[in-house]
Amino acid sequence: MLDQQITRSIRKMIEAREERVRNGDANGYGVDFFGMLLQSPVNSNISLQDIVDECKTFYFAGHVSSSALLTWTVVLLAMHPEWQERARKEVIQVLGSDTPSFDGLAQLKIVR
Template sequence: MEAILGEDKSIGNDFLGLLLEAHHGSNVKQRISIDELVEECRTFYFAGQETTNSVLSWIILLLAQHPYWQEEARKEVLQLFGKQTPNYDGLAKLKTMSMIMNETPRLYPPAVLIVRKVAREVRLGNLLLPANMELLVPPLALHHEAQFWGQDAGLFKPDRFSEGVGKATNDNMAAFMPFGMGPRMCVGFNFATTEIKIALSMILQRYSFTLSPGYVHSPFQFMTLRPQHGVQIILQSL
């Protein structure tokens, strides 16, 4: 836990405090066991690491294939940070990187299916959905639907997000859900986004990279959508 939280442990302490209160607190109607507490911590750790690694791997692959966007992202990083460690204020100004970080999970969403259970009977368009019905929402299919994204839906074009998600989806915001949507959206989304921006900025500051001839493209679903054989790239120090 200390390695994850780094210098500022306030967020982690608050989180652990809430879990421990749920376990020991006298005001909590339904307490959780120590085993459940451990499993919750494991879920947070695994989900955060797995999705971040997956998205970052696909970004590196796509930037290796598209040197123009790699160079545009590097220019932006060097303009904001130079060779210094990325800072929080600068991360919020990374417009080109933000477009890349939207376009990448559009093409390769961490979750290819999202499962939701209907809490009560509800009408969805012409459909009447009964309570307790399970719905399978396929982000992978939605993200490649030409009706929302145009005929170039299969291409890597980060600039489609230059004016936001609404403009990119022709005002169909629900067509873009790499981390879910609404109140059940991934709780670690903002944390993962910050992690990726920091890691990618530091890579771009130090290296240029191209795709190795030995790379075999084989997207593979194991919890998340990942490169089955990894991403082999050739690094050149800057």
């Protein structure tokens, strides 16, 4: 029951974002994680259900682990400025001023 309600809520969010894009109220899907996921079906074999599942995973399972990961990443980069500089240079070299994409992020060897 709860899973169905959550799935419906996520699908409504997807429909609302797609509606804004279709109506011209939005310039695109956006550059946030949700927007990047919604652009994925155009360039890959990801389905709507895959997007819904990824949103659920990211929200529920990923909240604490993502927070801890980001905290430790910042701490370790602060402790090792040479790695921070290498990572920064790689991001600038690979992505430049472009909005991050799945393909661009996949090219990052140091950051990954």
